[in-house]
Amino acid sequence: MTWINSIMQGVLLGGLFAMSAVGLSLAFGVLRVVNLAHGDLMTLAAYLSYITMKYSGMSTWYSLLIVVPGMAILGYIVQRVLLQKALKMGELAPLMVTFGIAIIIPNSLMQIFSSNVQQLPVGALATSSIQLNNQISLGTFPILTLLMSVVLIAAIQQYLARTKMGRYMRAAADDSEVLRLMGVDHRKVYGYAMGIAFATLALAGILFGMRQGGVSPFDGQITVLFAFETVIIGGLGSLWGTLLGGIVLGVAQTIAGQISPEIPLLVGNLVFLAVLAFRPNGLMGKQALK
Amino acid sequence: MSNVTLPHVERFRRKAAIGATFAVILFSLLALAPFALDQSITTDWVKLFYLISLASMWNLLAGYAGMVSVGQQAFIGLGAYGVFVFNDMGYSAYLSGLMASLVVAVIAFPLSFLAFRLRGGYFAIGTWVIAETIRLIVIRFSSLGYGKGRNISNYTADPTLRNNYTYWMALAVLVFALAASFTLLRTRMGLALQSIRDNEVAATSVGVNVNRVKRIVYVLAATGTAGAGAVICVQGIGIASPGEIFGVSYSAFMIFMVLIGGLGTIEGPVIGALVYFMMDKYFSQQGLWYLVALGLMAIFVTLFFPKGIWGEINARWKVSLFPVGYQVFDRKDVKKLGSKSNKEE
Amino acid sequence: MTLFNASKLTAGYGDLKAISEINLTVSQGELLALVGANGAGKTTFLKTTAGSISPMSGSIFYKGDDIIGLPDFKRTQLGISLVPEGRRLFQSLSVEENLLVGAAPNRKGPWNLKSVYDLLPLVANLKGRNSARLSGGEQQAVAIGRALMSNPDLLLLDEVSLGLAPIVVDQIYSALPDIRKQGLGIILVEQDLKRTIGVADRIACFLEGHLILEGKPADLTHQQITDAYFGHSISSFSENQEDMEAH
Numbered sequence: 001m002t003w004i005n006s007i008m009q010g011v012l013l014g015g016l017f018a019m020s021a022v023g024l025s026l027a028f029g030v031l032r033v034v035n036l037a038h039g040d041l042m043t044l045a046a047y048l049s050y051i052t053m054k055y056s057g058m059s060t061w062y063s064l065l066i067v068v069p070g071m072a073i074l075g076y077i078v079q080r081v082l083l084q085k086a087l088k089m090g091e092l093a094p095l096m097v098t099f100g101i102a103i104i105i106p107n108s109l110m111q112i113f114s115s116n117v118q119q120l121p122v123g124a125l126a127t128s129s130i131q132l133n134n135q136i137s138l139g140t141f142p143i144l145t146l147l148m149s150v151v152l153i154a155a156i157q158q159y160l161a162r163t164k165m166g167r168y169m170r171a172a173a174d175d176s177e178v179l180r181l182m183g184v185d186h187r188k189v190y191g192y193a194m195g196i197a198f199a200t201l202a203l204a205g206i207l208f209g210m211r212q213g214g215v216s217p218f219d220g221q222i223t224v225l226f227a228f229e230t231v232i233i234g235g236l237g238s239l240w241g242t243l244l245g246g247i248v249l250g251v252a253q254t255i256a257g258q259i260s261p262e263i264p265l266l267v268g269n270l271v272f273l274a275v276l277a278f279r280p281n282g283l284m285g286k287q288a289l290k
Numbered sequence: 291m292s293n294v295t296l297p298h299v300e301r302f303r304r305k306a307a308i309g310a311t312f313a314v315i316l317f318s319l320l321a322l323a324p325f326a327l328d329q330s331i332t333t334d335w336v337k338l339f340y341l342i343s344l345a346s347m348w349n350l351l352a353g354y355a356g357m358v359s360v361g362q363q364a365f366i367g368l369g370a371y372g373v374f375v376f377n378d379m380g381y382s383a384y385l386s387g388l389m390a391s392l393v394v395a396v397i398a399f400p401l402s403f404l405a406f407r408l409r410g411g412y413f414a415i416g417t418w419v420i421a422e423t424i425r426l427i428v429i430r431f432s433s434l435g436y437g438k439g440r441n442i443s444n445y446t447a448d449p450t451l452r453n454n455y456t457y458w459m460a461l462a463v464l465v466f467a468l469a470a471s472f473t474l475l476r477t478r479m480g481l482a483l484q485s486i487r488d489n490e491v492a493a494t495s496v497g498v499n500v501n502r503v504k505r506i507v508y509v510l511a512a513t514g515t516a517g518a519g520a521v522i523c524v525q526g527i528g529i530a531s532p533g534e535i536f537g538v539s540y541s542a543f544m545i546f547m548v549l550i551g552g553l554g555t556i557e558g559p560v561i562g563a564l565v566y567f568m569m570d571k572y573f574s575q576q577g578l579w580y581l582v583a584l585g586l587m588a589i590f591v592t593l594f595f596p597k598g599i600w601g602e603i604n605a606r607w608k609v610s611l612f613p614v615g616y617q618v619f620d621r622k623d624v625k626k627l628g629s630k631s632n633k634e635e
Numbered sequence: 636m637t638l639f640n641a642s643k644l645t646a647g648y649g650d651l652k653a654i655s656e657i658n659l660t661v662s663q664g665e666l667l668a669l670v671g672a673n674g675a676g677k678t679t680f681l682k683t684t685a686g687s688i689s690p691m692s693g694s695i696f697y698k699g700d701d702i703i704g705l706p707d708f709k710r711t712q713l714g715i716s717l718v719p720e721g722r723r724l725f726q727s728l729s730v731e732e733n734l735l736v737g738a739a740p741n742r743k744g745p746w747n748l749k750s751v752y753d754l755l756p757l758v759a760n761l762k763g764r765n766s767a768r769l770s771g772g773e774q775q776a777v778a779i780g781r782a783l784m785s786n787p788d789l790l791l792l793d794e795v796s797l798g799l800a801p802i803v804v805d806q807i808y809s810a811l812p813d814i815r816k817q818g819l820g821i822i823l824v825e826q827d828l829k830r831t832i833g834v835a836d837r838i839a840c841f842l843e844g845h846l847i848l849e850g851k852p853a854d855l856t857h858q859q860i861t862d863a864y865f866g867h868s869i870s871s872f873s874e875n876q877e878d879m880e881a882h
Contacts, residue, residue, distance in 0.1 A: 174725040181685060
């Protein structure tokens, strides 16, 4: 029965992985940028949440209302000011810039806050759980994060399908050169896409921090790998595939953790490498952004 | 149609020969350095040599083959840990380093098949995942010290001899790295490589076996990087922690060195390594702000000085110490040329 | 009234000049056809006009304004619309969504979803279809509809008939008069000389990047045009026709 419990815990964890991966997937689909700083930005968001709480006394949940929109705006600005310039210079430049950011953030945080884990309390939900039967009990918080993940993915999908800007984003993923010929200012489209990406990664980063009991400066260098593995396992270009990928990774890690607490990361990586070796398009891979 | 005469292709043979002779003399002098210079200098130079080696190998991957890797630390770590493996068997630390590098070449070959499933930015993170995976595997072994790092068991007792051997080992790795880059780029493969960097699809269409060339570069870069890792281990008579030797900061240093020096030139990584070496010598006491400064400079250089120091010099004054380019002239212009050579690329 | 004027326009790729010192004018309501062999520079000229390529030298005037420095998307917002070579529909969007994207510049004019569907019933029948599943001719029709949605004053058509069956091309060409009724200027790049002569008000012939012949179809003989097209005497005009039919 502990195995079923593990699997279910893995599914819940997977929801969080998927949320963290959505931004990476969107940024790549629309802009062809792989944000190497993705994980570190998640960490940054968690720290911003911590700072917000410290100076205003509000709870972690309320801090979301400030940090997530704030990060969205930051994403738009970073895209328009930094990444747009890098994009014009070729394929390597955006990678170097995002990698530079990935070095700046954790080391700055380390210097400012030291290596201590900064708390991000979950509040009352931390201990509440739902009892399914004698052996299986699922935490309310993890269930909530899975639900948030599903809602988020559905919301983004509807946004892409139904709104004008969403349509432009899908078009950009297909052919950004022609999108420009249609009279669309691609810089604005890219900016919005990055804004959404930053907002989702901020949410994921804070929830991650809440789940782990807190945040520390170098967390991002691990979470970026989770997000990336989730995208590849699920398959490029598929949002729901990202959810599936997250669940696969989450389950793999949790089951591995049952066997030995030292191997979850390793097993997760091995599963990723196996998918890369035998099903390189991922489990639900397509080419377009859907 | 007018009669078409075959163009004249200039390969700077004379310049290259002069450059090569100069290099041989230089390296011979460097080899003699331990007998003439103070130990503190040669110890410093060990670091400079492995930095140049790392930068050259990263440049080979990114600047010539167009493959940005943020996971070369996998091979640094493997090179370092390989020293332990062979040293424990009884071989000298230095020979162990050589053997470790060769083993890494063998490991890199199948790894390339995995890594090449990905392109561009995803390739980059993929290399990071591979590095992390290797680290996680290595720390499972008690003989390798688990997660705590360990020392070299059999090392040369006499400190002077030890320093000298370490120095020559570092020099050997450096010569390998630079010679490999230069030789590779002057052969047909070098031309193929640059065509891949510029446009992979077009390269395929003219018959370049893209995967084969990329694979060779990947394996070569892994080997050189492992050699540098072995040097790091030997110089430190061990490793402080696997997290450090397998750390992504090494990738940050490599990127920084190559960007500053000049991506896609042979001289660039050497200059970049020199710059980084100086900065490290004088500023690394500042703690992690130093890394933050590196990151900021990397972004700045990427956006505003993409050619790097040597690249700018090369573009402006068309100088080249180690020419690896070709220049095509119409035969009727050849007489006017004299011995001045023009832009490479 | 002069709608568009290119003066000493030189452009290309890297160091290669694909067009040199081109001087061309298009008036309102006029259809200018560009002919010439592959690689002669016609597409480069269109792309430079649309703003996809930055010229090396020369100037471009549109409605009296110098637009050389303007990026492509701003030019579309001003009314220059390009139907690119190869159609290039957005593959993951439906036909209707493609048309909606075309309306991005939000310009006033006669063209909207309804009027485009009326003009091209072929497109109306496909509206919900995914663009990746259309035949070449269907794609071409949609691509033209998409360009019209921006209510252009200068329409650029690049190789509209390339790779399409003659019947399909007939349908597309039969829509031209209705499009032209609105008074826009058109620059048409077309391989098929016969069709070109049938619709053009003026013809300009490109050879290796240079403009070597220009005039009204009535004023030019078949021989003049085909000579210019190939740069020297050509064996048979009809051979060209057979090639087209075979596609």
